[in-house]
Amino acid sequence: MEIKPIYIRTFLISVLVLLFLFDSFSFLTSSASGLNIIPAWAVFSRNFLLLFSAFIFFFLKLGKTEIKKPDLVTACWKNILWLGGFLILAITVSYFFTDSGFHKTNAGESQIAQFEDLPSDPAEASSDGEVTEPSGKQILLPNSFSSLVVSYLFGIGLFIFIANVWVTLRNFVYFKRTPRFELHFKILLGLIFTISVAELVLPVLTSGGSGTQVLMIFLYILVAVFLGLNSFRLGWVLYLSRKEKILSIILIFVFEIICIILLSTNLLNQGDTIAFLSPFLIHFIRLTLIYLISYAGISFFSILFHLPTTEVFERKSSELSSLHSLSKLVSNVFDLNELSQAVVNYSLQTTSGSIGWLEIYQTKKSESPGIKILAPRQITSTEIQDLFGHSDENLRSRLVSTRVLQVIDRAEGSSLLHASAVKIKKIGSIAAIPLIARGELVGGLFILKQVSGGFDKDDADTLTTFADQAAVAIDNTRLFEASLERERLQQELFIAQKMQMKLLPQANPVIESLEVESVSYPAYEVGGDYYDFISVPDGRFGIIVADVSGKGTSAAFYMAEVKGIFQSLARIFYSPKLLLLEANTVLYGSLDRKSFVSLLYCVFDVKTGILTQSRAGHCPLLVVRADGTGTYLKTPGVGIGLGSSVVIEPKLEETSLTLEVGDVCVLYSDGVVEAMNEEMAEFGYDRLKDVVIQNRHRSAKEILDQLITEINTFIWNGKASDDLTLVVTKWKGSK
Amino acid sequence: MSNFTIEIREDRSIKVLDLAGYLDAHNSNELEEKLSELIHSGHLKIVVNFKNLNYIASAGLGVFMAYIEDVREKEGDIKLCEMSDKVYTVFDLLGFPVLYDITRTESEAFEKFNA
Structure with a gap:
């Protein structure tokens, strides 16, 4: 009750x-x-x-x-x-x-x-x-x-x-x-x-x-x-x-x-x-x-x-509450301006300083450090510049080189400050605190007092604590920006990959006398491998396989360029050698000096079975005859972009051969022969040739599948580090 | 596979670069930096020794291509020597031997400079 x-x-x-x-x-x-x-x-x-x-x-x-x-x-x-x-x-x-x-x-x-x-x-x-x-x-x-x-x-x-x-x-x-x-x-x-x-x-x-x-x-x-x-x-x-x-x-x-x-x-x-x-x-x-x-x-x-x-107690407790608000700010705010204002304000409050600012150093290798001044209080950027003067040895450079707290007890007469600026701003003492995040100097906090000898150990400790918070904030902001950037790049790479896949043939051509099967896997989001088909009205059929040096985005751009050049030139030049030379003339001027393109161009006469090919520094064509003999056609050739067409012309040859029924030709990129397993052994030319010879009686599709299986089995736990392209053709003879 | 090293020595006013390990797209910029340093400091006669290089990717080839053109314009040269068969195959496939001097031994490379 x-x-x-x-x-x-x-x-x-x-x-x-x-x-x-x-x-x-x-x-x-x-x-x-x-x-x-x-x-x-x-x-x-x-x-x-x-x-x-x-x-x-x-x-x-x-x-x-x-x-x-x-x-x-x-x-x-x-x-x-x-x-x-x-x-x-x-x-x-x-x-x-x-x-x-x-x-x-x-x-x-x-x-x-x-x-x-x-x-x-x-x-x-x-x-x-x-x-x-x-x-x-x-x-x-x-x-x-x-x-x-x-x-x-x-x-x-x-x-x-x-x-x-x-x-x-x-x-x-x-x-x-x-x-x-x-x-x-x-x-x-x-x-x-x-x-x-x-x-x-x-x-x-x-x-x-x-x-x-x-x-x-x-x-x-x-x-x-x-x-x-x-x-x-x-x-x-x-x-x-x-x-x-x-x-x-x-x-x-x-x-x-x-x-x-x-x-x-x-x-x-x-x-x-x-x-x-x-x-x-x-x-x-x-x-x-x-x-x-x-x-x-x-x-x-x-x-x-x-x-x-x-x-003393009031100061300590205001320090604590400032620190508390600051750390809350650090975790919530990605706006550097707002943050640095808070840091400078709290620093001035707790140490009773009169002038202060925070600066950020852009740390890029081999560049003069870019300095960004944030939240200047009772001072302008120009005045800050005047304070440090134009000599190489000033407080800022000292801070950057030593990366430890610098306190100048008597600003007047200090060699690290410009005397007239000290007088104008009535500066007595100054403390410069490095902002260090993950071992890197990201900026500096500068607090100035009108009295000389104004900074005791307590002040220094407090300022260091604030500076550490600021450093974390700056670091966070940078990481955040970097991750945004990375996400954007990722998105762009994804688009590039989709675009690039569209540049490759969407289907294998259907030709009565020739089976054609192909596949291409980029090692990264975008690759440098390229292959393409072209049917010329007079009964010829061309296959090109190219590999742009380097990987990633730049390779992908060149690949797009190669496709444009190939598609237009193949309708004009029937001779593979002429086509390659012409491609070189166009590309030599536009390729980056470190980049080159290896190319293999094969032209099949779908009526007669005559195959004409030329090799511009690319992996040689593998021809496996129906009787079981296999050869790589190592015709002399130089990669596109290595020299001007005048230099290359004498070194580039083209050869022809007549295909018999059942003959298999394989075009591929270096990713196939250089596919590496865990023991750093390569798949190699011999293995490629052997697999094709053993499977030559099967259809082009089956030979291609078998090759992919063999390569995957070989690599096993290893990781494909290069793009991989395979085109398998089988001559069925014209009726 | 990032264990790639470059050591530089000087022999009769010719700079010799000893490459070792695996040279691929990720570390080819190291080679690029070293070569550009040498060329900027006026060393136009350079021999690159491939004796201890196990692997080279196409990105590595590109570096040589760029700098050989460079020094040749200034009447110098970069000569490549002591390649393993595997590494040579890569250069050969691209047609390097017909454009640039690739020799079997280091002394042959030196002779070519003196000739």
Whole structure:
């Protein structure tokens, strides 16, 4: 079953009202009759009822209130106002209502039997049996009705205030707490409660024996110990700003004085105002005030002593937060301008520099380093240039060559800076921090101060940390750009590959007298191998296989050029040699000096079976006759682009032969014979010839498939490092 | 296959490049740099020794092609020597021997310079 707060509140209020009515009634009857008729047991049970209510109220208050970050200044103001209010109230009461106190009198005859009939509280259940001598005690009686009212209002108000004091104190003590902090705080609270209850109970229960006194002394010593312990929970002092510290020192001082006045005088319990309500209350309030004074006092001195170190601490914490924001920025932002502004700003803030900038060096081999100045603060790019002057030995060049932090304590007269620029910008000292990412100098951070010798080791460490962050950011941005670039290139290569595949024949030609089968695999996305067919109207059929030196994109471009040249020339020049020479004339001028093209051009007369071929530096044509003899036609020839046509012409020959039915011709690129296995052995000419000889009776398609199988089996785990092109023809004879 | 090395020595005012390993498209620029350095510093008589070269790709051939033309214009030459059969086949296939001086031994290459 849940107990709603409203029930508890109602209960507490009704208890107080009932007690007040009871007290009013007994006061009125006693003043009317002139006799004290209140029995001791009644006073005693009223006390316990009050204690019980106070207990419930206090722990509910503490339990329900959340633990918050302490706010010293607000807490000071609040408590000063409250306590000051009580002080004024107490003084007022003591002046204007001089008769408002209470007087001691002997309690009326107690009725033990009646006392025992009362429903006993669990809190005092154990002490029930011991209550044997309640008589003979003095009790307090109000002098007037107003003193009764004052007592209730004052007592309850003060107790609510004290509960709030504990809530506030707990916020302070629990700052950055460990379980030990909580335990000590709870023990202290428990002890203060115990003593307050004991002060209430013991005088009633015992007649002040030495045993009781020893117990009380022991309890007070324990309270002192834990009070001391709990007074040193001052972690929050470090985090106060300078302004807060100065303000709070004054406030705490005022507060302490009020507390001490309240405690040292009897103002709070003027005329036993509170003691009437419950002796427990007065003890609890006094002990709480003692703790409050102790805690506030130690805080006071702690804050006082921390005052000189505030700046250092504030700097450290601003450094930390700057670093935190910076690293967040580094991982989120790819905009170098924004980032470098943040780095320069944070650097200036934390080191109190006046001028700063960040520069990026383009690190390309054998080029003068390109310098890009980012986020200049209080200085222009021209001024930066002036500062370094035009001599080779300046701060920047020193930074680049040494790649370690450079600090110039006296800018004036430094050989690394231009004197007039130093004067104009009123520069006292300067720190240059290298930005190093993955072992490479990517830039520099420059921070300038107007005072000389402005950079201590702490500054240098901070700036280095910022510079490291900046370096990572610059590196990230570059990597990001590089990966974008790579992706773009990849995309372009993909397009190039698709384009290139379109340049190769999409289908094998169908010729009655000649079987033609072909295949081409590029080793990379784009290759340098090219083959093509052309049918000339007078009954000739041409096959070209070419290999452009080099690989990749440039080879692919040349290949496209070769195709254009071949397709146009083949319709004009029937002689392979003439075609190759003409191709050389065109290509020699346009090819890059390091590039060349090897070409093999075969022209078949599809009626007569006469094959004419010429070889421009390409792998020789393999001819395997139906009778099983195989030869490579190594006709002399020079690669296209090696020399001008005049130089090449005498070295280039063409040969003819007449094909018999069943003769197989194989055109291929060097990727076939140079296909390498794991042991670095090549597929070779002999193996190629043997495979064709063994399979010469099969169709051109089957021979091609067999060749591919053999090559793949040979390579096995090796990787094809060159393009591979194969064209197999088989002469079937014309009908 | 990137174990390709070039060593340069000088013999009677002729620079000799000793190639070793595998020369392919990936490391041919190393050879290119060395040759261009030599030529820029005025060494126009160069002998390249292929004794320890196991493999050459067409990209490697292209480098020689470019620089031989270069030094010949300045009345120097690059002579190639001591090729293994396999390497020679590659040069031969492209028709190099008819355009450039390829000799069996290093001393023959030197003689050709003196002739």
